[in-house]
Amino acid sequence: MSLDILQMVLVTIVAAATPLMIAALGEVVVERAGVLNLGVEGMMVLGAATGFAVAVETGSTLVGAAAGAGAGLALSALFGLLTVVLSANQVASGLAMTILGLGLSGLVGASYVGLKRAPAPHLDLPGLTDLPGIGRLVFGQDGFVYFAFALAAGGWWFLWRTRTGLILRAIGDDHTATHALGLQVRTVRFRAVLFGGACAGLAGAYLSLSYTPFWAPAMTAGRGWIALALVVFASWRPLRVLAGALLFGGATVLQLNAQAAGIGLPGQLLSALPYLATILALVLLSLGRRQGGSLAPASLGRVFTPHR
Amino acid sequence: MTPVVPPARTEGPTPLFGAYGIVKRFGDVTANDGIDLEIRAGEIHALLGENGAGKSTLMKILYGLLEPTEGVVTHRGDIVRLANPEAARALGIGMVFQHFSLCENLTVAENIALVMPRALRGRTLKARIAAVGGTYGLHLDPDRPVWSLSAGERQRIEIIRCLLQDPHLVILDEPTSVLTPGEADLLFGVLERLRDEGRALLYISHRLDEVRRLCARATILRGGRVVGTCDPRAETARSLAAMMVGAQVGEVKPPTGQAAGPARLVLSGLTLPAPGLHGTALDRVSLSVRGGEIVGIAGIAGNGQAELFDALSGETLASEPEMVRFDGVMSGRLGITARRRGGAGFVPEDRNGHGAAPTLSLSDNAILSRHATAGLSRFGFLRRAVAKSLARAVIDAFDVRGAGSDPTAGTLSGGNLQKYLMGREILAEPGILVVNQPTWGVDALAAAHIRQALLDLAERGTAVLVMSQDLDELFAIAGRIAVLHDGTLSPAVPAAGTTRETLGLLMGGSEPARIPPPASVLADTPWGPTHAH
Numbered sequence: 129m130s131l132d133i134l135q136m137v138l139v140t141i142v143a144a145a146t147p148l149m150i151a152a153l154g155e156v157v158v159e160r161a162g163v164l165n166l167g168v169e170g171m172m173v174l175g176a177a178t179g180f181a182v183a184v185e186t187g188s189t190l191v192g193a194a195a196g197a198g199a200g201l202a203l204s205a206l207f208g209l210l211t212v213v214l215s216a217n218q219v220a221s222g223l224a225m226t227i228l229g230l231g232l233s234g235l236v237g238a239s240y241v242g243l244k245r246a247p248a249p250h251l252d253l254p255g256l257t258d259l260p261g262i263g264r265l266v267f268g269q270d271g272f273v274y275f276a277f278a279l280a281a282g283g284w285w286f287l288w289r290t291r292t293g294l295i296l297r298a299i300g301d302d303h304t305a306t307h308a309l310g311l312q313v314r315t316v317r318f319r320a321v322l323f324g325g326a327c328a329g330l331a332g333a334y335l336s337l338s339y340t341p342f343w344a345p346a347m348t349a350g351r352g353w354i355a356l357a358l359v360v361f362a363s364w365r366p367l368r369v370l371a372g373a374l375l376f377g378g379a380t381v382l383q384l385n386a387q388a389a390g391i392g393l394p395g396q397l398l399s400a401l402p403y404l405a406t407i408l409a410l411v412l413l414s415l416g417r418r419q420g421g422s423l424a425p426a427s428l429g430r431v432f433t434p435h436r
Numbered sequence: 437m438t439p440v441v442p443p444a445r446t447e448g449p450t451p452l453f454g455a456y457g458i459v460k461r462f463g464d465v466t467a468n469d470g471i472d473l474e475i476r477a478g479e480i481h482a483l484l485g486e487n488g489a490g491k492s493t494l495m496k497i498l499y500g501l502l503e504p505t506e507g508v509v510t511h512r513g514d515i516v517r518l519a520n521p522e523a524a525r526a527l528g529i530g531m532v533f534q535h536f537s538l539c540e541n542l543t544v545a546e547n548i549a550l551v552m553p554r555a556l557r558g559r560t561l562k563a564r565i566a567a568v569g570g571t572y573g574l575h576l577d578p579d580r581p582v583w584s585l586s587a588g589e590r591q592r593i594e595i596i597r598c599l600l601q602d603p604h605l606v607i608l609d610e611p612t613s614v615l616t617p618g619e620a621d622l623l624f625g626v627l628e629r630l631r632d633e634g635r636a637l638l639y640i641s642h643r644l645d646e647v648r649r650l651c652a653r654a655t656i657l658r659g660g661r662v663v664g665t666c667d668p669r670a671e672t673a674r675s676l677a678a679m680m681v682g683a684q685v686g687e688v689k690p691p692t693g694q695a696a697g698p699a700r701l702v703l704s705g706l707t708l709p710a711p712g713l714h715g716t717a718l719d720r721v722s723l724s725v726r727g728g729e730i731v732g733i734a735g736i737a738g739n740g741q742a743e744l745f746d747a748l749s750g751e752t753l754a755s756e757p758e759m760v761r762f763d764g765v766m767s768g769r770l771g772i773t774a775r776r777r778g779g780a781g782f783v784p785e786d787r788n789g790h791g792a793a794p795t796l797s798l799s800d801n802a803i804l805s806r807h808a809t810a811g812l813s814r815f816g817f818l819r820r821a822v823a824k825s826l827a828r829a830v831i832d833a834f835d836v837r838g839a840g841s842d843p844t845a846g847t848l849s850g851g852n853l854q855k856y857l858m859g860r861e862i863l864a865e866p867g868i869l870v871v872n873q874p875t876w877g878v879d880a881l882a883a884a885h886i887r888q889a890l891l892d893l894a895e896r897g898t899a900v901l902v903m904s905q906d907l908d909e910l911f912a913i914a915g916r917i918a919v920l921h922d923g924t925l926s927p928a929v930p931a932a933g934t935t936r937e938t939l940g941l942l943m944g945g946s947e948p949a950r951i952p953p954p955a956s957v958l959a960d961t962p963w964g965p966t967h968a969h
Contacts, residue, residue, distance in 0.1 A: 291549065298550050300538045305537035308501060309551050310521025426541060 131261040137267050137381060142273055143339060145377030147172070147331040149276040151355035152362070152369045153283045154327020158289060160364055161320035162300035162427035166222025168208050168328045169352025170229020172202040175329025177237035180336035180343040184240060189248045193272070193333045199236075200329020201322055203229055208321035209395075212314050215431045230346060237343045248272065248338040272334040279327070283366035295382040296320060300425030303432040314430055328352065354403070361411060363423045372406060450513040452636050453529070453605055454884055458507035460493050463676055467493040468504070475605060478480070480627060480637040480649040482668060485657035486680055486879035491640050494657070495607055498638070499531045500524035525551065530598035534609040536590045537878050538582045543580035548597045568599050574802040587736060588619035595626065605636045607811045612646060616736060617907065617940035624650060642680070642880070644673040658682055681881050697727030700899035701868045702761040706754055706768075708747055710923075716740040718747065721925045723918060725899040727867070730890060732914030733903040733940045734939050740923040741903045742785065745872045748901070749782040750775045762868055765935075773808045781805075781866030783857050785873040785903075787850060791857045794846030799827040801845050802860055809864055826863075834859035835885065851882030858886050869893060887913050907936050921945050 134365045151168055158165045178199035183192025198390055207225045210216040248270040251257065256267040287293040293400045331351070336343050354376065362368035379402035387398050462470040468490045475481050477530040486490045496502040498509065500518035508515045511527050518524045521531075545562055552561060562578045569575050574592045578912050582590060591611065598606055608627070612620040627637060627650060641647055646670050647654060654668045656679045664679050702724045710717040716782035718740055725731045735741060739886055747760065754760050754768035761767060762778050770778075777872035782805075784790040792801045803812050803823050812823050827842060834855040838848055845853055854875070861869060874890065894900045903920070904910050910917050911931055918928035919942035926942050 294542075294546055294549060298542055298546070301539035301541045302537075305539055306519075306550070308533060308537040310500065310525075311550065426539075 135261055135263075135265050139269075140381045141374060142265070142269065143376040143377070144380045146273050147271040147334050147339065148278045148350055148355050148358060148373040148376060149331075149370060150272070150279060151328045151331035151352060152248030152336065152358040152373060153276075153279045153366055154217070154324040154331075155355060155359045156283060156362075156364055156366055156369055157287070157296070157327075157357055158251075158320050158324035159428055160300045160425055161296045161317045162303055162425050162430065163208075163211060163317050163321055164218045164222065164429040165204070165207060165223025165225075165227065165321060165324055166219060166356065167203065168324070168355055169348060169350065170226035170233075171203045171325050171328035172229075172332035172335075172352045172355075173233040173346060173348045174203055174229040174236070175200040176336040176347055177233035177332075177343055178329070180243075180245075181236055181240050183337055184243060184245060189270075189337055192337055193248075193330060196333025196337075197326040197330040200332065201326040203232075204321050204325020204328070207325065208318045212317045212321060213279030215433045218429050218431070226352070234345050237345065240343045241345070242342070245343050248334075270338050272330075272338055276331075277370070280366050280370040287394055288368065297425070303427045307432070307434055310417075313434070315433075328355075331355070353405075358406070361407060361409075361422075364425060372409070375409055376402050384387045403431070424431040449476075451475055451510075452512065455494070455498065456508055456510070456512075458497060458509075459505045460490075460497060460502060461505045462698035463651055466660055468497070468507075471507075471657070471662055471663070473655055475636045475638055477604065477636050478631055478634045479653060480631050480639050480651045482651035482654035483638055483640045483657065484642065484644075484647060484654050484676065484680055486642070486881075489572035489657040489680070490660040491657055491820035492609070493660075495531075495609055495638070496606060498524070498605075499529060504876040524563075524604075525601055528602070528604035529607065530601055530605070531607045532591065532594045532598055532609065532611055534611070534613060536594055538593060541581060543579050543581050544576050544585075544593055547582060547593055548600065551597060552600065564600055565596055572629065573597070573622065574626065578858070587738070587928055588615050588622075589867055591615065591619075591623070596621075599630075603635065605638065606630060607638045608772055609640045610642075611639070612643060613905075616943045617936050618944055620646070622854040643792040643908075644668075644676045647676070648673065649906070656680055659911060677880050681879065681895055682959065697729075697899075698899060698917060699724040700727045700763050701725040701748075701870075701901060703748075704758045704759055704761070706744075706747060708743060708752060708754065709754060711743060711746075711752065713774050716743055716923045718743055718923045721920075721923075723901075723925060723928060725868070725901050727897045727899050728894055729915045730894045730896070730900040730902055730913050732917040732931070733901065733920050733925070734907060734943055735905070735920035736903055736943055739814070739920050739943075741872055742921060743923070744920065744925075745870065745903065748870045749780075749784070775807070776809050779867035781861035781869045783861055783869070783871040783874065785876060787853050787857060788846060792845040792853060795844055797827075797842045797844055798831070798848075799842050801856075802827045802830065803935070805860060806864060830863055832857055833863060851878040854878050855882055855885060858889060862889055865896070866893075866898060868899045868901075870901045870903075873905065874902055875904075875909060883909075907939060911936075919943055938949065 151172055155165060155168055175196035178191045179196025179212055182195035183189055186192065207221055210221040211218045250268050250270045251435055253267050257263045259267070266267070287297060299311060299313050299316050307313050332348060335347055356370045358369055358376070364371045383398040383401045387395050453475045455471060455473045458468050458471040459466065471494055473491065473494070483491050483494070493502065495502060497504050500521045500523050502521065509518055512751070516527060518527070545565060546714065547800055548565060549561055550893050565576060565578050570697040574596055576589065576596065582593070611623060615623065620631070625641070631637060639647065639651055648671070654666055654676070655662055656664045656666070658680060659757065663682070666679070668676060704722050706718055706721040708718040712832055716739060721744060723731065733741070743752070747754055750770060750772040757766035757768040759768040762780050765778055767778065788794045793804065799820065800823070803818060806826065807813055810826055812819055812826070824842060830836065833868060836848070836852050836856045836859070838852055858871070858874065871890070874886050878886065887909065890900055890902065902910065914931050917931050917934060917939065919926040919939055921943060922945060
C-alpha cells in the first residue's frame with residue numbers, strides 16, 4: 129500500500145519536472161552553441177497558448193503539441209534573426225522575446241480562457257501499467273514524459289558522440305577559431321536557436337495540454353527562468369539537467385505536501401524551498417570540478433560578426 | 437580593370453600554386469595591391485613584410501578565408517576558386533595559425549576531428565594522430581584538453597591537424613613567435629623534412645635570421661605590393677630589413693657601462709595566488725633593478741608575466757608591503773596612483789584595452805595614466821588644453837604617425853600606438869619603468885625607436901624592467917636577464933655571461949628555474965655551467 133503512495137508521489141514529481149527538462153535541454157543545446165536565449169519563458173508561454181488553442185480546435189493533442197513547438201520555433205526564429213544574423217545584443221533581444229511571448233500568448237489564448245479539455249492520453253499497456261509499485265510510474269506516463277527522457281539521452285548522445293555535436297560545442301567555445309577553420313558559425317547557431325525554441329514551445333504545450341489541461345494567462349509562472357537557471361547549475365550537461373529538474377520537481381511536491389500538512393512554517397518560505405534546494409544541490413555539484421578550463425561555453429553571449 | 441590571365445612565366449616549371457594580380461580592398465583601405473606570388477613544390481618560400489604590409493590578408497586569401505577583390509589563384513596552372521577553407525583544404529592547402537585556431541575546452545583529438553572527413557573518427561583518428569606524431573617527432577596526448585597545454589604543444593596540434601590532410605602546401609603564420617628556442621629548433625627540423633618530402637611551405641615571419649636559415653626564396657611585401665624577391669641566404673638580416681621597411685634600420689646602441697646606481701626597484705619573495713582559472717601563481721619572485729640599468733625578464737607568454745606586471749603596477753596588491761619596494765618605499769600595498777606619484781611608470785602588454793582605451797582620443801588617454809603626475813586637473817576639473825599639449829609633446833618626441841588631429845587610440849597602427857604609450861610614460865621621466873612586451877607586434881623601425889628610447893632612459897638613471905618573449909630584444913638592450921617560468925623567476929645573470937640556449941632551457945622549465953631564489957635579493961651571481969647540456 130505504501131508502495132503505491134510512493135509511486136503516486138514519484139509520478140507527481142516527474143510531472144512537475146517534465147516541462148523544466150524539455151525547456152532546459154533545448155537551452156543546453158543553444159548555450160553550447162554560444163547563444164544565450166533569455167526568451168525561453170516567452171517561447172514557453174506562447175507554446176502553451178498556441179498548443180491549447182490548436183488542440184481545442186482540432187481535437188488532437190498531438191497536433192496541439194506540434195503547434196506549441198511550432199510557435200516556440202517561430203518566436204526563436206525572430207530571436208535568431210536578431211542575434212545570430214543581425215548580431216544584436218543577446219540579453220536585450222532575449223528579454224524582448226519574453227515580453228513579446230507573454231503578450232502574444234494573451235492574444236492567442238484570449239478566447240480559450242476557462243475552457244477545459246481532457247489531459248493528454250497516458251500510456252496503458254495491459255498487464256504492465258497495472259503492475260503494483262512501478263506500473264504507473266514506468267508504463268503509465270503520457271508522451272511528453274517519455275519524450276523528455278528521450279531528449280536527455282539524445283541530447284547527451286548528440287553533444288558528446290556526434291560530429292555535428294562536436295562542431296556545435298567547438299563553435300560555442302571559440303567562434304573566432306572555428307570560423308577561421310571554415311566552420312559555419314552562424315548556420316549552426318541559428319539551427320541551435322530554432323531547436324531550443326521548439327523545445328521551449330513544447331514544454332509550454334505540456335503545461336496546457338497535460339499538467340493542468342487548460343489555458344490561463346502567464347501560466348508558465350516563471351518556469352522558463354527556472355529552466356535557464358538549471359542549465360547553468362547543471363554546467364551545460366544534459367544528464368545533470370535531468371537530475372536537476374527531478375530534484376526541483378521533488379522539492380515542489382514536498383513543499384506542497386508540507387503546506388497541506390501545516391507544519392507551521394510560512395507558506396511563502398516553503399514555496400521558495402524548491403528553488404533553494406535546486407540551487408544548493410547544483411552548486412555543490414559544480415564545486416568539485418576541475419581546476420582549469422571553463423565550465424561555461426567560452427563564447428556564451430558574445431556576438432559574432434565575421435568580416436569578409 | 438585589366439582582364440585577369442595568368443601572366444606568361446619566364447622561368448621554371450609550372451608552380452604548384454600561384455597568385456596573380458591579387459587585390460583586396462576593405463572599404464577605402466587596399467590591403468593587397470596587385471600581388472603576384474608563385475610557390476613551387478619542395479621549397480620553403482618566405483613571405484616577408486612589416487605589420488600592415490598585407491601578409492595576413494594574402495595568406496587568408498590563399499586559405500579561402502577571404503575572397504580577393506581582383507586577381508586569381510592557380511593550382512598547377514589551373515585557375516581555382518577558394519570560396520572557403522574547405523575548398524582550400526580539398527586542394528591540399530593547410531594552415532598553421534599564429535593565434536592558434538583551437539578551442540580551449542576541447543581535447544586535442546576533438547580539435548583535430550573538427551576539420552577531418554567524417555570517416556576519420558574515434559579510435560582511428562587517435563591512431564593516426566599517434567602515427568603522424570611518431571613520424572615527425574610531434575608527441576601529443578589526444579585526450580588532454582587544450583587549455584592545459586603549452587604554446588609549443590598547441591602548435592603541434594595545428595601542425596598534426598594540417599599533416600593529417602596530407603597537404604601539398606602548408607602556410608605557417610609567424611610560427612616561432614610563441615616558441616622557446618628549443619621548440620623552434622624542433623619545428624625547423626619538421627619543416628625541413630616536409631620540404632624534402634616535396635611539399636611546398638609558405639613561411640611568414642619577420643624574424644630574419646630564421647628566414648635566412650630555412651628559406652631559399654623570399655617575396656617581400658611593403659604597403660600591399662611586392663617590392664622584391666630574393667634568395668635570403670645571399671642577403672644579410674640588415675639588407676632584408678631594409679627591403680621590408682624601405683629604409684635603413686638603425687641598430688640600437690648597446691648598453692654603455694655597468695650600472696652603478698642604488699637599487700631602485702626591489703622585489704622580495706613576492707608571492708601571489710593565481711588570479712583565476714587560466715592565471716599563474718607567482719612563487720617567491722625576488723629581483724632588484726638598479727638605477728641606470730635595464731633588466732630583462734625572458735619567458736614564454738602565460739608564465740606569470742601579466743601577473744607580475746599587475747603586481748608591479750599595483751593592479752594587484754601584494755600581501756605584504758615590503759614585497760615590492762620602489763626607491764626604498766614599501767609599495768606592496770599601495771595603489772596604482774600612489775605608485776605613479778612615487779615616480780614609477782608602467783606600460784602593459786595589451787595596447788588596446790589595458791594600455792589605452794581604444795575609443796578615447798590620445799589626449800584623453802594621456803589623462804588616464806598621467807592625471808596625478810602631470811597637473812592635468814585643477815580642483816577636480818580636467819585641464820584639456822594641458823592634456824592636448826602633453827599628447828602633442830609625446831607625438832612629436834616619439835614620431836607617432838597618423839596622430840595629427842588627436843584621433844582615437846584605436847585608429848593608430850600597433851607600432852604607432854605603442855610609441856605613443858611608451859612616450860606617455862617616458863616623458864614623465866620616471867625613476868622606475870616597467871614594460872611588458874615593449875615591441876610585441878611592432879614593426880622593425882618602431883621597435884628600434886622604442887628600444888633606443890629605453891636605453892636612453894636608463895642612461896639618465898632610471899631603473900628599467902623589460903619583460904619580453906623576444907630574446908634578441910633582451911640581448912640588445914638588457915644588462916641582466918632573468919627567466920620567468922611558471923610563476924618562478926630565475927636569478928638575473930649578466931646578459932654577456934649567458935647564451936640563448938641556456939635561457940631557452942630555463943624558459944622551457946629545465947631544472948635551474950626550480951632552485952628557490954636565494955635569501956639575498958641581490959642575486960646577480962651566475963649559477964655556473966652545471967646545467968649546460
